Amino acid sequence: MEAILIALLRTAIVFFMILFFFRLTGKKDIGEISVLDIVVTLLIVDIAVIMIEDTNIPILKGLAPVLLLFAIQYTFSRLSLKNQKFRDIVDGRPVLIIREGELQQENMKKQSYNLDDVLLQLRTKDIFDIREVEYALLETSGALSVYKKGDQYPFSLPFILDGMVQEEHLSILGKSSDWLKKELEARGYSNFEDVFYCGFTKEKYLYIAPRITDQS
Structure with missing residues (x-):
């Protein structure tokens, strides 16, 4: 019974720590979560599982690396907010995939983005002919922003x-x-x-x- 209570207590502590982390990163859609957020989240989840399963690990010792990850994420977020170059390194930049109906094959290779990926995302936007596309940008989140031909001014960059x-x-x-x-x-x-x-x-x-x- 005591072991169960300890596990429940640890679970509650980990839950609030992870909740605090997501509050720290700010309000974002799932598609807007950065690579840094994903890496830190995965590490925290792994540490959390170990903390809950292994009750022999002191709670403070288990929380120490979590707090370190919080500090890293917060520091990187502040630096990204103030420095464009640092933000480009951490999060990357949008990449042009289609320009005036033509696939930018070199850009696709650099991003390991194949033709199936392009066609799939175009189909989700009810576009079945690449020639209909004026510009398409691969966002840092992995989403493809598509701007069709015929608009007075296709988009704002x-x-x-x-x-x-x-x-x-x-x-x-x-x-x-x-x-x-x-x-x-x-x-x-x-x-x-x-x-x-x-x-x-x-x-x-x-x-x-x-x-x-x-x-x-």
């Missing part, structure tokens, strides 16, 4: 994220960093670093969100 110019996105839409710089200067922005977010809206309007500097 960010040109600047957290002060960093997205050269690939500009190239997709036939723009350059020089063009972007002139557009920003005409609106009173002299440096890319002054812009937190910039991108076209569906109405072809250049939306700009200035960076808010820390006054502390």
